[in-house]
Amino acid sequence: MSKSAVSKRPTFEPGANALFWLNQAHHASRGAIIRAFKAGGADLTAEQWSILEYLWFKKAAPQTAIAKATGRDKPAVTRLVVSLEEKGLLKRTRADMRTNTVKLTAKGQQLHKEYGPVLKGIVDDALSSISKKDLAIVHRSLMTLAVKLSKSGREADGA
Numbered sequence: 052m053s054k055s056a057v058s059k060r061p062t063f064e065p066g067a068n069a070l071f072w073l074n075q076a077h078h079a080s081r082g083a084i085i086r087a088f089k090a091g092g093a094d095l096t097a098e099q100w101s102i103l104e105y106l107w108f109k110k111a112a113p114q115t116a117i118a119k120a121t122g123r124d125k126p127a128v129t130r131l132v133v134s135l136e137e138k139g140l141l142k143r144t145r146a147d148m149r150t151n152t153v154k155l156t157a158k159g160q161q162l163h164k165e166y167g168p169v170l171k172g173i174v175d176d177a178l179s180s181i182s183k184k185d186l187a188i189v190h191r192s193l194m195t196l197a198v199k200l201s202k203s204g205r206e207a208d209g210a
Contacts, residue, residue: 073196083173091166094138098123102131103140103155104170107163111154113146122201135159 081097088095095103101121106112112120118128132153135141140159143151155163178186 069196073193080173080177083177084170087166087169087173091169093162093166098127099131099135100170102128102135102153103159103162106141106153106155106159107167111152114143114151114153117153 084097084100085095088100101123102117105117105120109116114128114132115125117123117132118125121128123131132141132143132151136143138158139156140162141153142156143153146152181189
């Protein structure tokens, strides 16, 4: 390999890579959520929380809608829903031969009353040093990135 080919090779600089920082933010927020649940005595994972959070706002939804909204595949959502159902937080009902509708139980709704303010506090604290103007830019940028990466993934899968 010639020297010119080596010198043109891109270098990885984590501090200059937006996806690196996105990953760091994801793991930090996930950790904060898990710590909040553990501190309160709730036995929940961040993945289970994402299902609950969706249902706290939708009240009930087909499992396929939950999968799409949370960015998880259907088998993963099924495993998460089953684990939450075993904890008494959700109830599945068969809407038809192929569709399960999932809704919160009273215990699942109570969990939102207990942890909703805690989780909002985590988010508010994390975003408190970002101006509203900058936050709007971050929001649009993250949405654009998510759509772009989602489309490129479907194209690679042949969808």
